[in-house]
Amino acid sequence: MAGGRPVRVLQFGEGNFxxxxxxxxxxxxxxKAGFDGSVVLVKTIPGPxxxxxxxxxNAYTVVIRGRQxxxxxxxxxxxxxxxGLCNPxxxxxxxxDAAADPDVRVIVSNTTEAGIxxxxxxxxxxxxxxxxxxxxxxxxxxxYQALGGSPDSxxxxxxxxxxxxxxxxxxxxxxxxxxRWYGELxxxxxxxxxxxFVDTLVDRIVSGHDPAARARLKAGTGYDDALLVVAEPxxxxxxxxxEREDLLPFRKAGLNVVWTxxxxxxxxxxxxxxxxxxxxxxxxxxALGVPLxxxxxxxxxxxxxxxxxxAQEIIPALPVAGGSAYCETILxxxxxxxxxxxxxxxxxxxxxxxxxxLLPSAVDCAARTGRAPALIAFSLxxxxxxxxxxxxxxxxxxxxxxxxxxxxxxxADPGGTARAALADPAIWGEPLPDLPGFRExxxxxxxxxxxxxxxxxxxxxxxxxx
Numbered sequence: 025m026a027g028g029r030p031v032r033v034l035q036f037g038e039g040n041f042x043x044x045x046x047x048x049x050x051x052x053x054x055x056k057a058g059f060d061g062s063v064v065l066v067k068t069i070p071g072p073x074x075x076x077x078x079x080x081x082n083a084y085t086v087v088i089r090g091r092q093x094x095x096x097x098x099x100x101x102x103x104x105x106x107x108g109l110c111n112p113x114x115x116x117x118x119x120x121d122a123a124a125d126p127d128v129r130v131i132v133s134n135t136t137e138a139g140i141x142x143x144x145x146x147x148x149x150x151x152x153x154x155x156x157x158x159x160x161x162x163x164x165x166x167x168y169q170a171l172g173g174s175p176d177s178x179x180x181x182x183x184x185x186x187x188x189x190x191x192x193x194x195x196x197x198x199x200x201x202x203x204r205w206y207g208e209l210x211x212x213x214x215x216x217x218x219x220x221f222v223d224t225l226v227d228r229i230v231s232g233h234d235p236a237a238r239a240r241l242k243a244g245t246g247y248d249d250a251l252l253v254v255a256e257p258x259x260x261x262x263x264x265x266x267e268r269e270d271l272l273p274f275r276k277a278g279l280n281v282v283w284t285x286x287x288x289x290x291x292x293x294x295x296x297x298x299x300x301x302x303x304x305x306x307x308x309x310x311a312l313g314v315p316l317x318x319x320x321x322x323x324x325x326x327x328x329x330x331x332x333x334x335a336q337e338i339i340p341a342l343p344v345a346g347g348s349a350y351c352e353t354i355l356x357x358x359x360x361x362x363x364x365x366x367x368x369x370x371x372x373x374x375x376x377x378x379x380x381x382l383l384p385s386a387v388d389c390a391a392r393t394g395r396a397p398a399l400i401a402f403s404l405x406x407x408x409x410x411x412x413x414x415x416x417x418x419x420x421x422x423x424x425x426x427x428x429x430x431x432x433x434x435x436a437d438p439g440g441t442a443r444a445a446l447a448d449p450a451i452w453g454e455p456l457p458d459l460p461g462f463r464e465x466x467x468x469x470x471x472x473x474x475x476x477x478x479x480x481x482x483x484x485x486x487x488x489x490x
Contacts, residue, residue: 030127031107032061032271034163036068036156037134038077042184043103044086044230044255046132049279050105057273061129062107064122068135068156070113076250082106084251087237089362092257098362100241112152112159119152123163124170126177129271131160133194134184134226137376138420142197148205157197161205164198164219168211178218180271182263184226186295187380191264195221222265225291227298229317229357230255232369256360258353262290289344296338297347298354300381304333304399306370307378307406310414311478317358317365325482329399331355332489337397341388371410372418375451378407387457396461398469402485405469406478408445426450434474442470 033050035042046063053059065082067073083104090097112119122128133139135156146158153159164179171177183190195215202212234254242248260280264287274281282290305320308329320326339347382400389397411417411427412434426448434441446456446463456463472481 029060029062029107031064031122031125032059032127033063033130033132034066034110034122034128035063035132036066036159038065038067038073038109039134040232040253041226041228041230042132042134043084043251044253045226045228045259045261046184047103047105048086048101048255049259049261049274049277049281051101051103052279053273053277054105056278057276059273059277061127063105064108064110065106066119066122066159067109067111067113068133068139068159072114073109073111074251077106077109080249080251082109084253085241085249087234087241087252087254088257089237089254090256090258090360091356097257116151119163120166123167126171128167129180131163131179131181132184133160133182136373137185137187137380138373140183140185140187140190140194140197142200146201148201153201155197157194158201160194161198161201164215165202165206165211168208168214173210173214173218175218178214178220180268181219181221182224183221184224186226186299186377188291188295189223191221191223220265220268222263223287224264225260225262225287225294227260227262227294228255228258229298229360229363229365231363231365234364236364254362254364256357256363258357260290260294262287289346292342292344293346293350295381296342296385297334297351298357299377300338300385301330301334301354301358302370303374303377303381304403305330306367307374307403307410308478308482309367310371311406311409311473312482315366315368316363317367317370318360318363320367321355321359325479325486329482329486332486333399333403336489337389337400338385341385341392343388373420374407374410374417375419375423378404379452383456386459386462390459390462394460396459396465398465398485398488401462401465402469402482404446404466405442405473405481408442408466408470409473409478412441412445422450438471438474439467442467 050063086101086103088097088099110119110122139156141155143155146153146155153162183194199215202215231254237254238249238252262282264284267283309320309326314320314323334351339351382403386397386400412431430441430445
């Protein structure tokens with residue numbers, strides 16, 4: 025019990041998205057569906073929580089702004105569902121104790137696409153393990169020992185990372201750690217048969233810190249909310265698995281949540297169109313000095329490039345229907361005049377994002393047409409340009425070290441640098457597929473970016489895509 029309500033959800037990640045999506049949903053379930061529970065945030069990377077959580081008693085404002093159909097929506101909600109903070113790097117025993125709380129029923133996470141990885145260097149003795157699957161295995165082991173491994177102690181585990189089969193991948197990695205670390209068949213059975221790992225798809229555009237919205241709130245209320253988050257009205261949570269509205273009464277609260285036996289059509293549309301478009305704009309737009317997604321839609325070169333990317337390379341290659349209609353909604357959502365959605369925020373951890381969001385479209389487009397998709401290749405060239413020219417990027421250390429080795433070579437031999445980047449296992453992990461003409465197209469685009477500049481190179485790529 026914490027803050028007057030039992031802790032029902034342990035949430036790995038305290039970032040803007042989960043606070044404006046999952047915690048906002050918890051607030052709605054409490055208000056409209058009688059949900060009696062609170063959320064404890066778990067730190068997933070070293071370092072302290074923002075002091076603003078303590079200063080604001082874990083409360084914050086979600087501002088919903090944008091178009092909903094023909095109407096303009098603007099509303100604010102004070103979210104007070106977070107009852108505690110748990111930092112395993114500062115209090116590992118407290119982290120294990122949180123696992124033993126029988127009231128906890130749900131694990132939620134958003135550790136970015138790079139977060140669900142099997143790190144062989146993780147050890148059970150680490151305090152905590154470096155990877156999210158490692159940390160989760162330690163938590164589940166502590167719960168199993170404390171509560172005896174009964175079915176009633178099992179958890180619903182809902183990763184929100186944007187990778188395919190996120191729940192089943194996380195489950196596989198947790199079981200791998202469990203076998204290597206503990207060798208307890210009962211524990212493995214409890215994970216496999218009692219705990220439920222569901223695949224999910226989340227869809228809501230959440231911007232980064234919005235100083236203007238913060239200033240408006242302060243002017244209207246006198247309260248300076250450093251944790252304020254701005255999101256669009258649209259939201260969708262798709263869950264592959266048996267309905268558990270008894271644990272999380274989403275639909276009773278009127279939320280746009282779908283429980284389904286097959287998440288793949290929803291995921292394909294969202295990841296390839298919305299997220300793929302975001303990553304394309306982030307890689308190209310940042311180099312053009314464009315700050316926001318909505319500014320890209322007003323840019324004389326970026327909007328035509330995005331529309332051509334969708335029309336020529338992504339939508340025709342989709343193996344599911346509905347791409348054109350969904351694309352129209354996405355262009356409207358990107359053009360939200362109220363959304364301060366920064367390209368630099370989207371560009372975090374771009375290597376894993378590009379692989380998850382744009383590479384599958386490149387594979388399917390090449391299979392359909394027999395040639396390299398020019399604009400997807402250009403987006404990868406723009407990524408290589410960003411990682412070899414911009415200092416202080418945030419990504420996996422091995423990725424950044426690999427690009428740092430290549431950066432001094434880029435000016436003298438841009439084509440060779442691009443080819444070396446595409447072949448470097450430290451950057452991609454598994455080898456990139458050998459698509460016809462794709463590597464050559466990336467190398468040529470990178471050379472054009474270096475010699476002609478991003479804008480002219482982009483215009484050439486759009487002409488080629490036509």
